[in-house]
Amino acid sequence: MLSEELRKELRTRVAHAVTNREAAVDVMKELQRHYGWLTDEAVAEAAELLGLTPLQVEELATFYEMIYRRPVGRRVIHVCDSISCWALGGESLMAHLARQLGIEPGGTTADGMFTLLPCCCLGNCGDAPTLMIGDTLYGLVTPEKADEIVGKEGTAAQ
Ligand code: FES
Known part of the structure; x- marks a missing residue:
């Protein structure tokens, strides 16, 4: 669960990006920092923040090697x-x-x-x-x- 403060900050970043997709990596990295990896919950939250579908976020997530869709070490x-x-x-x-x-x-x-x-x-x-x-x-x-x-x-x- 995201804090209201982090949610607000991420909304601001998305609003300042030229396109929502441009902000996607930034949002996914922040959520990953928060959860330790990009959980299903984080994918759903990223989708909501970015105005994308969870499948679209999933596609972006699997494209980037530094986004982890499985638990990882610290x-x-x-x-x-x-x-x-x-x-x-x-x-x-x-x-x-x-x-x-x-x-x-x-x-x-x-x-x-x-x-x-x-x-x-x-x-x-x-x-x-x-x-x-x-x-x-x-x-x-x-x-x-x-x-x-x-x-x-x-x-x-x-
Ligand atoms: S081949 Fe470019 S950093 Fe390893």
Whole structure:
């Protein structure tokens, strides 16, 4: 359930967007921040706020990799698996993280802290391999650096 304050703020953002669809990602991200993932309830609320049908919101949600339609951990680690990152060790980086976290790609740690997901190019190809957690991009990620990042992010999320 959204607070009246957040609902009002989101209505204002939608009103200032050129089209309702333009505001859709912003609204879905806010609802995701609120619920932890984009629940069915959040899809219905987004549809109501945006003047779209739930199916239209669903279509938009499934298009964006950073919108989660399933429960995720408190921190989602997106490991780029596009060409530059793949060529510079992205695959072994993913394998290292999976091993360290004790989960498969796509999985969530038992304590609900981390979800590990492959993703498309994050636009940081010059510093491949790259991963992203929240809004923070990390480039030139070695396995050692990945361990540091995960440790830091885990501490921050507690
Ligand atoms: S290929 Fe990984 S950031 Fe572009």
